[in-house]
Each structure stands twice: as structure tokens, then as C-alpha cells.
Amino acid sequence: RKEVEQDPGPFNVPEGATVAFNCTYSNSASQSFFWYRQDCRKEPKLLMSVYSSGNEDGRFTAQLNRASQYISLLIRDSKLSDSATYLCVGDSGGYNKLIFGAGTRLAVHP
Amino acid sequence: GAVVSQHPSWVICKSGTSVKIECRSLDFQATTMFWYRQFPKQSLMLMATSNEGSKATYEQGVEKDKFLINHASLTLSTLTVTSAHPEDSSFYICSAPVRDRVYEQYFGPGTRLTVT
Numbered sequence: 001r002k003e004v005e006q007d008p009g010p011f012n013v014p015e016g017a018t019v020a021f022n023c024t025y026s027n028s029a030s031q032s033f034f035w036y037r038q039d040c041r042k043e044p045k046l047l048m049s050v051y052s053s054g055n056e057d058g059r060f061t062a063q064l065n066r067a068s069q070y071i072s073l074l075i076r077d078s079k080l081s082d083s084a085t086y087l088c089v090g091d092s093g094g095y096n097k098l099i100f101g102a103g104t105r106l107a108v109h110p
Numbered sequence: 111g112a113v114v115s116q117h118p119s120w121v122i123c124k125s126g127t128s129v130k131i132e133c134r135s136l137d138f139q140a141t142t143m144f145w146y147r148q149f150p151k152q153s154l155m156l157m158a159t160s161n162e163g164s165k166a167t168y169e170q171g172v173e174k175d176k177f178l179i180n181h182a183s184l185t186l187s188t189l190t191v192t193s194a195h196p197e198d199s200s201f202y203i204c205s206a207p208v209r210d211r212v213y214e215q216y217f218g219p220g221t222r223l224t225v226t
Binding site: 004008032034041042043044045046049087091096097098099100101102103 | 144153154201203213218219220
């Protein structure tokens with residue numbers, strides 16, 4: 001079983017739609033979680049950290065449920081520029097490493 | 111602007127040759143850097159942790175004699191793919207944590223290696 005699992009998609013949505021991505025992790029010792037965005041043939045870039053209390057950054061909202069070992073990302077009012085692969089990332093539980101999910105592809109169309 | 115640079119951004123080499131990839135932290139020092147590999151439509155897989163002034167720590171299944179890592183200064187780590195084969199063709203990305211917050215990593219732009 002992979003340590004971080006995501007639905008690979010792709011999610012094809014029209015502009016203005018709301019889309020939600022889910023992610024599960026298996027290492028109960030993991031403490032820190034993040035969403036990264038990766039454009040085609042580019043490096044990942046940090047989108048936002050994920051906190052148990054939930055956090056919001058503009059159109060993006062992230063949520064962590066430690067009991068279910070589940071992480072989510074909600075994107076409201078999708079833009080064409082949101083088209084990318086979204087990577088769910090967790091720490092390795094004390095080994096100073098990041099564990100990446102395989103990513104969920106999002107395609108926003110006009 | 112970019113805080114981590116990589117060179118070269120892409121390279122094509124013949125099977126059996128060696129390729130060196132450089133990763134530099136710009137405007138900050140990095141005692142630790144990470145090397146990842148990403149195959150098409152797959153996740154980033156950590157290959158090794160590069161430690162300034164000491165040996166790199168390799169992940170299980172990564173051949174340390176094939177992927178030589180040198181972290182000779184606080185701003186430079188190099189990955190050398192020795193005796194490259196077509197199956198080594200991949201996207202190699204380095205990263206460095208900023209301000210000792212290991213989970214907040216800045217990634218280099220990546221190096222696309224094609225072995226013919």
C-alpha cells in the first residue's frame with residue numbers, strides 16, 4: 001500500500017466550477033501535510049500547508065482529518081490557470097523526509 | 111525568484127556515459143538537500159538525502175555506486191549518474207529546506223535526462 005494515495009483523475013471541469021481532491025495517508029506518525037502544485041514538466045511548488053483546523057487561502061481550502069487519516073483540497077471558482085497536477089504530501093513521521101502522492105490531474109476548460 | 115537552481119535543465123547522453131547534475135541554493139545555505147526522481151505520470155520518489163560534509167543517505171533500492179552524490183559546500187550538491195542506461199531516463203529534481211524547516215522545501219527546476 002502506498003503511504004500517500006490520491007485519485008489520479010483527471011478531473012475535467014468548466015471554469016467557475018468547484019472541485020474537491022481527496023488524499024489518504026497510511027503513516028499515523030506523520031504530522032505535517034501539504035498540497036503542492038506541479039505544472040507539466042516543471043518542479044512542484046508549495047500551494048499550502050494543511051492544518052487540522054482547516055485553512056483557507058483565497059479560493060483554496062485545505063482540511064486534515066487525523067482520525068480518518070484523510071486530507072482534502074477544495075478549489076472554488078476554478079480558473080483556466082488552475083489546470084495542473086496537485087500533489088498531496090506528508091512527512092515521513094520523524095525521518096525528515098517528504099512522501100509524495102502520485103498527484104491528481106485537473107483540467108479546467110472554458 | 112528561484113531559490114534553488116539546477117544545471118543542466120536537460121541532457122541527452124549515450125548509454126554507458128556518466129552525467130553530472132548540479133543543484134545550488136541561491137542566497138541561502140543548505141546543509142541538507144534532497145534528490146528526487148520522477149517518471150512520467152508517477153510521483154516524485156526520494157532517491158537520497160545529501161548532507162554537507164558527510165555521506166549521503168540513500169533510500170532503499172537506490173544504488174549508491176550508480177548515483178553518486180557529493181555535497182561539497184553549503185550551496186552545492188551534485189548527483190552523478192554513472193554508466194547511464196535508457197532506464198535511467200527520467201526527471202531529476204533537487205530540493206532544499208529553507209530555514210531548517212525540512213518540510214518546507216524549495217525545488218529546483220529539474221533536469222530531464224534522456225539516455226539513448
